[in-house]
Structures are given as structure tokens and as C-alpha cells.
Amino acid sequence: MEAFRHPAYELLEAVVDSAAFRQAAGEALARVRAARDAFRSAGGQPAGAAAASELLREWDRLFEPLGTVGALAHLWSKVHPDAALRGVCDDVEREIAALSTEVSLDRALYERLVGIDPRALADDEERRVLERALRDFRRAGVDRDAPTRERIRALNEELVRLGQDFERNIIELGRSFRIPDGQAGLAGLPADFRAAHPPAADGSVTLSTDPQDRIPFLSFAEDGALRRDFLRAHLSRAVPENLSVLRDLLARRAELAGLLGHANWADYVTEDKMARNAARVREFIDRVVEIVRPLAAEEIADLLVEKRRLDARADAVGEWDRLFLVERLKRSRHAFDSQAVRDYFPYASVRDGVFNVTAELYGLEFVARPDLPRWHPSVEIRDVHERGVPIARVYLDMHPRAGKYKHAAMFDLVAGLDGGPLPSACLVCNFPEPRGADRGLLLHDQVTTFFHEFGHLMHHLLAGRLRWRSLAGIATEWDFVEVPSQLYEEWAWDPRVLERFARHVETDEPIPAQLVERMRRADDCGKATHVLVQMFYARLALEYHSSAPDARDLSDRLIELKRSLLPFPHLEGTHFEASFGHLHGYSAMYYTYMWSLVIAKDVLARFGADLMDPSAARAWRDQVLARGGSRDAAELVRAFLGRDFRFDALEHWLRGTTAAQIA
Numbered sequence: 001m002e003a004f005r006h007p008a009y010e011l012l013e014a015v016v017d018s019a020a021f022r023q024a025a026g027e028a029l030a031r032v033r034a035a036r037d038a039f040r041s042a043g044g045q046p047a048g049a050a051a052a053s054e055l056l057r058e059w060d061r062l063f064e065p066l067g068t069v070g071a072l073a074h075l076w077s078k079v080h081p082d083a084a085l086r087g088v089c090d091d092v093e094r095e096i097a098a099l100s101t102e103v104s105l106d107r108a109l110y111e112r113l114v115g116i117d118p119r120a121l122a123d124d125e126e127r128r129v130l131e132r133a134l135r136d137f138r139r140a141g142v143d144r145d146a147p148t149r150e151r152i153r154a155l156n157e158e159l160v161r162l163g164q165d166f167e168r169n170i171i172e173l174g175r176s177f178r179i180p181d182g183q184a185g186l187a188g189l190p191a192d193f194r195a196a197h198p199p200a201a202d203g204s205v206t207l208s209t210d211p212q213d214r215i216p217f218l219s220f221a222e223d224g225a226l227r228r229d230f231l232r233a234h235l236s237r238a239v240p241e242n243l244s245v246l247r248d249l250l251a252r253r254a255e256l257a258g259l260l261g262h263a264n265w266a267d268y269v270t271e272d273k274m275a276r277n278a279a280r281v282r283e284f285i286d287r288v289v290e291i292v293r294p295l296a297a298e299e300i301a302d303l304l305v306e307k308r309r310l311d312a313r314a315d316a317v318g319e320w321d322r323l324f325l326v327e328r329l330k331r332s333r334h335a336f337d338s339q340a341v342r343d344y345f346p347y348a349s350v351r352d353g354v355f356n357v358t359a360e361l362y363g364l365e366f367v368a369r370p371d372l373p374r375w376h377p378s379v380e381i382r383d384v385h386e387r388g389v390p391i392a393r394v395y396l397d398m399h400p401r402a403g404k405y406k407h408a409a410m411f412d413l414v415a416g417l418d419g420g421p422l423p424s425a426c427l428v429c430n431f432p433e434p435r436g437a438d439r440g441l442l443l444h445d446q447v448t449t450f451f452h453e454f455g456h457l458m459h460h461l462l463a464g465r466l467r468w469r470s471l472a473g474i475a476t477e478w479d480f481v482e483v484p485s486q487l488y489e490e491w492a493w494d495p496r497v498l499e500r501f502a503r504h505v506e507t508d509e510p511i512p513a514q515l516v517e518r519m520r521r522a523d524d525c526g527k528a529t530h531v532l533v534q535m536f537y538a539r540l541a542l543e544y545h546s547s548a549p550d551a552r553d554l555s556d557r558l559i560e561l562k563r564s565l566l567p568f569p570h571l572e573g574t575h576f577e578a579s580f581g582h583l584h585g586y587s588a589m590y591y592t593y594m595w596s597l598v599i600a601k602d603v604l605a606r607f608g609a610d611l612m613d614p615s616a617a618r619a620w621r622d623q624v625l626a627r628g629g630s631r632d633a634a635e636l637v638r639a640f641l642g643r644d645f646r647f648d649a650l651e652h653w654l655r656g657t658t659a660a661q662i663a
């Protein structure tokens with residue numbers, strides 16, 4: 001189709017093997033190197049306003065030839081069925097990272113940008129592009145002396161390798177868990193789970209510690225000792241390998257932050273985020289903890305009562321009891337059974353529901369493209385049309401398979417530009433796949449995840465018409481990124497949204513509003529403890545990046561923090577830190593989920609009672625989503641709300657009062 005005729009789409013529309021990808025990557029790397037050399041050698045100050053803008057544009061597009069290659073290397077290294085191609089993708093990612101570091105430390109490139117007089121630029125947006133480019137150069141260390149820059153380069157290279165090792169170890173050194181008596185051990189699990197895990201000849205059953213086995217087992221298995229042993233296996237993934245990888249990763253980051261003039265990595269990495277420094281993050285976490293700790297203590301007391309119904313002598317709730325007892329409480333208090341409600345959520349209905357709801361909100365259409373090549377037969381492709389004109393392309397890779405990424409995420413593929421390519425992105429999830437009579441029933445939790453990831457997707461696509469590459473898509477502050485996604489989760493909790501697509505597989509009845517209401521109340525069970533655990537993760541990530549890593553053993557620090565924050569004891573001999581994947585990708589910034597949730601809860605009020613009201617959606621799209629990184633996130637939110645965002649809405653949510661109650 002004409003609209004997608006752009007070099008950025010060539011690789012996406014070709015059938016690619018590892019050799020072809022290797023070659024395309026080599027050519028793209030060479031083109032960026034040539035553009036870099038040309039930019040560097042031109043020299044001299046730009047004469048006049050037009051020349052200044054042109055030079056800035058040249059800079060902004062420098063990495064464009066690597067755009068799709070880099071995005072596909074990142075995506076395919078995690079999902080491609082061809083192991084050889086996954087390996088090539090890892091290499092390509094390392095080469096691109098090395099080139100980025102090289103460019104970010106190149107004094108001659110920096111000097112050319114410093115030579116641009118901001119007053120000569122056309123508007124504030126151009127000045128922002130320049131300001132951010134210079135800031136990123138300085139944060140990378142371009143103004144340090146030559147030996148320091150060489151050390152910075154070496155550290156960055158090591159960090160890429162350590163990060164890849166850390167993530168690969170978590171995937172490859174995952175654990176399996178053998179239950180000698182499978183029949184008895186799976187007591188409490190739903191029938192389709194037991195059918196999918198038949199016993200071996202000796203009667204044993206082997207589970208993996210991946211989410212699709214772990215969540216059901218920890219939620220429903222009746223044998224507490226088995227749940228404890230399962231959790232122990234899960235929290236022993238990548239041990240001992242990642243313990244030393246993590247120590248090295250933290251040590252290199254601490255050294256790098258020092259060379260870049262910061263007290264520690266936590267301060268360095270938060271400097272260009274909404275939070276601005278680690279002290280404000282710590283304050284924020286403390287504020288949330290202060291609210292939820294007493295509430296979590298009450299919840300644990302309730303869970304202990306529930307546990308004593310099964311075992312009169314029980315005197316404590318273990319970490320392995322939490323999901324199981326929360327499920328029981330949901331059933332006994334709110335007559336809510338998370339397994340039964342799956343009957344309203346067959347995969348295809350949910351997918352069409354998410355498409356239709358989004359289409360109606362934003363005046364769009366999603367048009368299937370079965371004619372295009374894809375990396376796996378289960379991948380679906382849709383073009384996004386607005387008033388009959390294509391504006392974006394969406395890929396869905398939604399079902400689990402061996403060797404595929406285990407979680408849910410949005411991967412951007414093409415950064416859209418005004419006058420350039422249309423934007424494109426891919427959702428990767430692990431939802432049940434419809435097969436024959438089995439329609440692939442989702443938990444409501446998974447429906448929420450679908451909306452969450454679609455929120456990221458629309459943010460990337462709708463910010464795909466800006467004039468500057470460095471401002472396009474989700475190029476906003478990292479601690480704002482989870483706002484559109486967590487906001488969109490609210491649609492999965494609204495009875496009037498759900499009744500549009502959630503119909504019972506047998507009776508075809510739409511989901512009753514009372515059931516949604518019970519589901520919402522049941523969701524409050526264990527909420528404070530869940531938030532407290534999230535804050536434990538956030539504090540752990542922050543503390544690991546706040547002091548010299550060798551001062552104390554990482555496991556000791558984890559146990560100490562756990563003791564001071566959480567209402568259940570540490571499970572002896574486990575090492576959660578070895579498989580805490582966010583320590584690589586997010587480093588000190590696990591707090592961003594809760595920080596974004598503050599804004600999402602505040603923004604929700606502006607949508608009012610009718611989430612399908614297109615005028616609020618239009619304003620959200622125009623004033624926030626479509627703006628990408630063209631202004632500070634706080635300013636975008638101010639434009640949408642007519643005021644600064646506030647902590648109150650989150651506090652009310654945590655305390656369980658509704659907006660109506662607090663008026």
C-alpha cells in the first residue's frame with residue numbers, strides 16, 4: 001500500500017532470514033557511520049536561521065537508517081522462532097549500542113551542535129531538540145578528558161554485555177518444579193490446567209516457573225508445603241550465575257555515575273526524569289509506604305484468619321500463601337471466582353473488543369492485513385485508518401511458544417514522522433491461544449494487561465506525526481511512560497465498556513454489571529499488600545543503585561529491607577535479586593509504575609462517568625498522546641487537567657474511598 005512505501009518498511013515487508021538481516025544491519029550501520037562522518041567533517045558554524053534548522057534536522061535524522069533494524073533486533077531477539085536469527089539480533093543490538101556510545105562521546109559532533117545559536121532556530125520545539133541533544137551529550141560524558149571518555153566507553157560496552165547476560169540467564173536458567181505425586185499435588189487447580197499438565201509414567205508432574213504455570217499454581221494449589229517449595233524454586237532462578245553478574249553490573253554503573261559527576265547511579269539516572277533526583281524518589285516511596293503499611297497489616301490479619309480455617313494451628317502467613325489466601329478471600333467475601341469469570345473472555349472477543357473500543361474513542365478503524373509476511377503464523381497485522389486514510393500499522397504477537405519472551409510489552413518498530421514514515425509498533429503478550437473447541441479463555445487480569453499494552457501502543461502511534469525524530473512516539477520522561485497504559489486499564493473495569501464485548505461462551509449473555517461490581521470489590525482484596533510489595537521492589541532497586549555495591553552483600557541488604565518493610569518473613573535460601581529483571585532495563589527506576597499511577601488516577605477524573613465520551617478522549621489524544629516528547633510531561637498534564645497533577649487521587653484509591661465518597 002502506497003502509504004507505507006518508505007525505506008523504514010522494507011525490512012518489515014520482506015521475508016527475512018539471519019543472513020539477510022545480518023546484511024541489512026551491516027548496510028544500515030555503514031550508512032549511519034557515513035552520515036556521522038559527513039556531519040563531523042562539514043565543520044564551521046551554520047550561517048543563518050535556515051542553515052541552523054537544517055543542521056539540527058540532519059542531526060535528528062542521523063540514526064534513522066538504523067531505526068527499523070534496531071527495533072527489529074530488539075524485538076526479534078526476544079520473540080523470533082529462528083534461534084540463529086535471535087543470535088544475530090543480539091550481535092546487532094551490541095553493535096548499535098557501541099556506535100551510539102561512540103557518537104555520544106564524539107567531541108567534534110558535539111562542537112557542531114554547540115555552534116548552533118538557539119536564537120537562530122525557528123521555534124521552541126527546535127530549541128527543545130537542541131537543548132535535549134546537548135544535555136544528552138553532557139550526560140554521556142562528552143566534555144570529560146580523553147582517558148575518562150575511553151573508560152566511559154569501555155564501561156558502557158561492559159554494561160551492554162552484562163545486561164544481556166543478566167537477561168539471558170533469567171530466561172535460560174529458569175527452573176522447572178517436579179511434583180512426585182501429580183494427582184495430589186495439583187489438587188485445587190482448574191480442570192483445564194490439570195488437563196494441560198498430565199502426569200508422566202511415574203505419576204509425577206513437572207511445571208515450569210514461567211508465569212503461565214506459576215500464577216495458577218501459587219493461586220490455587222491446596223498443598224501449602226508444595227507452594228512454598230515451588231516459590232523457593234522460582235526465587236532461585238539464575239542462582240548463583242546472576243549474583244556475580246549483578247554485582248558487576250552495579251559496580252560498573254556506580255563507577256560510571258562517578259565519572260559523570262554524580263554521587264551514585266540512582267541520582268544520575270533520575271536527573272532527566274520527572275522525579276529529578278533519588279531523594280525525591282525515596283520521599284515518594286516513603287509516602288506511599290506510610291499509607292499502605294497499616295492497611296497491609298490488616299489484610300495479613302484477615303489472611304491469617306482465612307488460613308486458620310484450613311489449619312487451626314497456623315500462626316503466620318508465608319509469602320507462598322498470599323495469592324492462594326487472597327483468592328479464597330475473594331470467593332468467601334465477594335462471591336468472586338477469577339476462574340469462572342474467564343467464560344466471558346475468549347481471546348478473539350477480547351481482541352476485537354479492544355480494537356472496537358479504541359476505534360470508537362479515537363475515530364479510527366483497524367483493517368486486517370493477512371497478505372503481509374510475518375515472523376510466526378500466529379502474528380496478526382492491522383493497518384490503522386482515520387477517515388479512510390492509513391495512519392499507522394500494528395503487529396500482535398499474543399500467544400506463548402518455546403523460546404519466546406515471557407511477559408507482556410509493547411515494542412516500537414517505526415517512529416512516525418510528519419512527512420516521513422507512518423508509525424508502527426508490536427504488542428507481545430502470552431495469552432491463551434484458541435485451538436479448536438478451546439476458545440482460549442483469558443483471566444480478567446489478562447484483559448487488563450491487554451488494555452495496558454494497548455495504551456502504550458496508542459501513545460506511540462498517535463505521537464507519530466511530529467516533525468522531530470527525537471520527540472516522536474514515547475520519547476517522554478521515563479516516569480511518565482506508564483501513564484497512558486495504566487490509565488487505559490480503567491476501561492477493563494468499566495461495566496459499560498465490558499458489556500460491549502464480554503459475552504458468556506455458552507449463553508452469549510453480556511457480562512452482568514453486578515458481576516463487574518463484585519469483581520471490582522474483590523480486586524481490593526490484598527491491594528495494600530500488593531502495593532507494599534511494589535514499594536519493596538522500588539526501594540530495593542533504588543538502594544542497590546545508591547551506595548557502593550561491595551559494602552555489604554546484596555542478599556543481606558535485600559533481607560534487611562524486606563524485614564523493615566514487608567509483613568511476611570524472608571524465605572530462607574532464596575535470591576530474588578538474581579532474577580529481578582527490571583534491575584537491568586529499569587535500573588533504579590522501578591518506582592516509575594507507582595509514580596505514573598499517581599498521574600493516571602488523577603487524569604481519570606477528567607474522563608468523568610462515561611469512559612466512552614469521545615470529547616475527553618479527543619482532548620487526551622490532542623493535548624497529551626499526540627504531543628509525544630515535544631514538551632515536559634508535567635506541562636502536557638497541566639494542559640489537559642487545567643492544573644498540576646496531585647497525589648490525592650492515588651491516596652483515595654489506596655485507602656479505598658471513591659471520588660464520590662470524598663466529593
Ligand SMILES: [Zn+2]
Binds near residue numbers: 456482
Ligand atoms: Zn507498561
